[in-house]
Amino acid sequence: MIRLYHHPLCPQSRFVRLMLGEYGLEAELIEELAGARRHDFLLINPAGNTPVMIDEDGTRIVGAGPIAEYLDETHGLRLGAHRLLPPGSVARAEVRRLTDWFNGKFFEEVSGHLTREKVFKRFLSSQQGGGAPDMAAVRVARRNVLYHLAYLGFLTAHHNWLAGEAMTLADLAAAAHLSVVDFLGDVPWDEDHGAKLWYAMMKSRPGFRPLLADRVRGLQPSAVYADLDF
Amino acid sequence: MIRLYHHPLCPQSRFVRLMLGEYGLEAELIEELAGARRHDFLLINPAGNTPVMIDEDGTRIVGAGPIAEYLDETHGLRLGAHRLLPPGSVARAEVRRLTDWFNGKFFEEVSGHLTREKVFKRFLSSQQGGGAPDMAAVRVARRNVLYHLAYLGFLTAHHNWLAGEAMTLADLAAAAHLSVVDFLGDVPWDEDHGAKLWYAMMKSRPGFRPLLADRVRGLQPSAVYADLDF
Numbered sequence: 508m509i510r511l512y513h514h515p516l517c518p519q520s521r522f523v524r525l526m527l528g529e530y531g532l533e534a535e536l537i538e539e540l541a542g543a544r545r546h547d548f549l550l551i552n553p554a555g556n557t558p559v560m561i562d563e564d565g566t567r568i569v570g571a572g573p574i575a576e577y578l579d580e581t582h583g584l585r586l587g588a589h590r591l592l593p594p595g596s597v598a599r600a601e602v603r604r605l606t607d608w609f610n611g612k613f614f615e616e617v618s619g620h621l622t623r624e625k626v627f628k629r630f631l632s633s634q635q636g637g638g639a640p641d642m643a644a645v646r647v648a649r650r651n652v653l654y655h656l657a658y659l660g661f662l663t664a665h666h667n668w669l670a671g672e673a674m675t676l677a678d679l680a681a682a683a684h685l686s687v688v689d690f691l692g693d694v695p696w697d698e699d700h701g702a703k704l705w706y707a708m709m710k711s712r713p714g715f716r717p718l719l720a721d722r723v724r725g726l727q728p729s730a731v732y733a734d735l736d737f
Numbered sequence: 738m739i740r741l742y743h744h745p746l747c748p749q750s751r752f753v754r755l756m757l758g759e760y761g762l763e764a765e766l767i768e769e770l771a772g773a774r775r776h777d778f779l780l781i782n783p784a785g786n787t788p789v790m791i792d793e794d795g796t797r798i799v800g801a802g803p804i805a806e807y808l809d810e811t812h813g814l815r816l817g818a819h820r821l822l823p824p825g826s827v828a829r830a831e832v833r834r835l836t837d838w839f840n841g842k843f844f845e846e847v848s849g850h851l852t853r854e855k856v857f858k859r860f861l862s863s864q865q866g867g868g869a870p871d872m873a874a875v876r877v878a879r880r881n882v883l884y885h886l887a888y889l890g891f892l893t894a895h896h897n898w899l900a901g902e903a904m905t906l907a908d909l910a911a912a913a914h915l916s917v918v919d920f921l922g923d924v925p926w927d928e929d930h931g932a933k934l935w936y937a938m939m940k941s942r943p944g945f946r947p948l949l950a951d952r953v954r955g956l957q958p959s960a961v962y963a964d965l966d967f
Contacts, residue, residue: 568830570837572833573830573833574830576829580826581826597798600796603800603806604799607800
């Protein structure tokens with residue numbers, strides 16, 4: 508069975524879990540707290556961060572982007588018209604642009620701040636960078652999420668899914684990051700109706716169910732987190 | 738002709754220029770200062786950052802990773818055994834891991850700090866975030882570069898190139914980021930002999946020449962920057 512080193516509230520790990528769900532691949536989940544820099548995990552990934560996937564034959568694939576490309580190369584054709592990286596280099600480039608937007612820009616501006624301040628710092632020692640949340644960083648993230656919601660609204664005003672008429676990696680990446688922010692109660696859904704409708708579609712996918720059941724010690728998910736009619 | 742929105746000292750833009758060199762593709766270079774958030778550039782790339790490539794047919798490809806994949810899909814086979822993304826999904830994943838190491842981790846820990854503090858802040862207004870360099874950030878970057886050099890030394894101790902016995906995207910990404918840090922005089926080459934030998938090989942590639950000729954108003958490159966026998 509595939510193994511995935513992840514954290515339940517690491518957005519890039521959730522992106523991989525959503526992909527595995529779409530491919531119908533089961534995985535054994537191994538929880539890893541990136542900031543703790545556990546020695547045996549650093550031997551698997553010297554960069555120290557999640558996700559890392561170990562394929563059935565023991566092959567190690569490190570990082571959300573490389574895992575996405577690897578799964579497309581090894582399982583993509585099987586999905587036929589539902590392939591998460593569409594045919595055609597130009598369409599693929601647009602999906603990759605949007606996927607990087609969420610795994611990169613949205614993470615730097617929103618989900619990275621919120622998970623660090625509100626989640627990971629709780630579980631790290633002060634030497635590891637743990638401690639009370641920096642509320643200034645939380646406020647910056649809460650302000651930034653507004654323009655990202657507006658961008659989602661803009662993209663979904665033109666077609667059903669972020670990169671066109673079919674669901675792609677871009678939708679999975681965006682939904683993974685938003686799901687973490689939503690767990691923490693920091694998505695003002697009423698600010699953008701289009702973005703909310705799109706997220707409701709994503710949330711209804713079978714592959715989303717395990718994410719909605721995630722619980723983390725000492726953290727209560729927001730009231731709407733697991734509600735499909737939020 | 739291909740057009741590339743870039744900045745001479747943006748490491749991700751240099752990565753694309755090195756790729757174009759290896760593919761033998763000429764490009765018109767259009768200088769863009771990402772932090773200035775120029776209106777017409779934001780229409781091309783709402784994320785606001787470089788690089789952005791406009792292909793001959795007008796297709797827009799945004800970001801270093803998507804450009805690398807696009808060039809591989811459209812021109813990769815032509816390079817035969819010198820293809821920058823090697824055949825085989827496992828080998829490709831390793832090249833992508835290392836490419837992301839430099840475009841992501843090294844940028845966050847070293848080249849991003851140095852270019853922001855020592856280059857881009859010079860050319861931005863105070864409203865845009867310009868001003869005097871934050872020397873604490875510069876010192877952090879100068880400390881971090883040491884362990885990255887050691888990692889390069891570790892990788893090149895096992896084979897000639899970062900991901901194995903052939904040059905790949907990983908080498909181009911690493912060299913692009915190091916070249917900017919070297920321009921700024923912040924690579925302590927004597928700390929790792931293996932890393933230095935590998936960089937000397939990279940620096941000798943024909944595609945590297947235009948980078949060594951780059952000049953930026955008001956900034957003097959380090960004494961060894963363009964010296965092939967540094």
